[in-house]
Amino acid sequence: MADQLEQPRSLVRHLRALARSGSLAPYLADHVQLPQAWPLTVNVDVTRGCNLRCLMCASDHGATPELADEAIWPALAEAVPLTAELSVGCLHEPTLHPELPERLADLSAAARAAGWTGFLGLLTSGTLLTRALTDRLLQAGVGLLLSIDTTDEAAYARVRRPASWSALRPQVEYLARQAEARGRFIAARSMIMAETLPHLVATIEELAQMGLRRFSLAQVQVAPDASVVVHRGEHAGRIDGAVARLRALARSTELELDLPSAPDDLPDGALAPLLGDGDVWDEHRVGPGRRGICLVPWCKVRVDHAGWVYPCPHKQRRELAWGNLLQQPLGRIVNGASARRDRELLLAGQAPDDACRRCPYGPGVEAP
């Protein structure tokens, strides 16, 4: 029973199983209104700003970093019953927040005291990590996810402007050593781009040698001027080749890899869950066919630094928000009129707005 699911991955697996059996659509229709305990993945930006200007960034950074309102922290603690995974950092750099470790520690303590057993994580480029900040974050009791697309010095400099891999490497080594000593969760997320693809396998091997054991790789649609690869023609062969070598590497080591692939196991025309799982990260493969329905409004939300709640990072304009966490509890927001309308229209094969219409996961046709 999905209503008893505890982990976001098991939610997506459950939905994929329903898609294979042809019973996904009625299930989704029954869950336009989400239960009050539901395993959402919640991504939260506790700052607005970033020290980098990456090649692939889709964020609208402020000129000066703004911190989230202090009220966001108790609001998040109250929201955890609707959450299986809560990750801080999404479209902005969270370590710009000067009290981040202490706020995360308080959030973790409040959530655990209330009986929450979900995953609390921090997603960061790592470029602002010092040894002192690393120690404080590890003491906070959160899982650490590093955005590292490549360990090739020249490619890193072109992608993660103006940072450098040689400056970051000692911090990652220190973090990996300290995390292992404390038995803490540490992982890396990487985007596959034209800049990074030639170095992909070497990057994973180098990070694994440094002690990282879990990786998720994504081919993500980004700003039109970014140097992304499309999973077609020559690039498709190169991506498939790299993925095959990484699968072999994972089999011979203890690495856990989430790799991009098309949802080929689903029947044509099925209402297929296309987002939210490690093996459906490849937007360029799923986009042209538009074979399924976007499940994000059933599975995820993103909260910005001002408390506005959106289903995904493709939506950043206030008029597309479902509500504000500083004004309403998450349970009301995810079942408010905007959220229900998004689910109903996507289920009916119509895009609720221009963001969904342009998105590779959307149905392409905007509702009248």
Ligand code: SF4
């Ligand atoms: S680190 Fe993330 S938020 Fe900052 S510029 Fe790069 S992609 Fe954007």
Ligand code: SF4
């Ligand atoms: S289809 Fe809409 S809700 Fe789904 S990921 Fe795209 S923009 Fe977000």
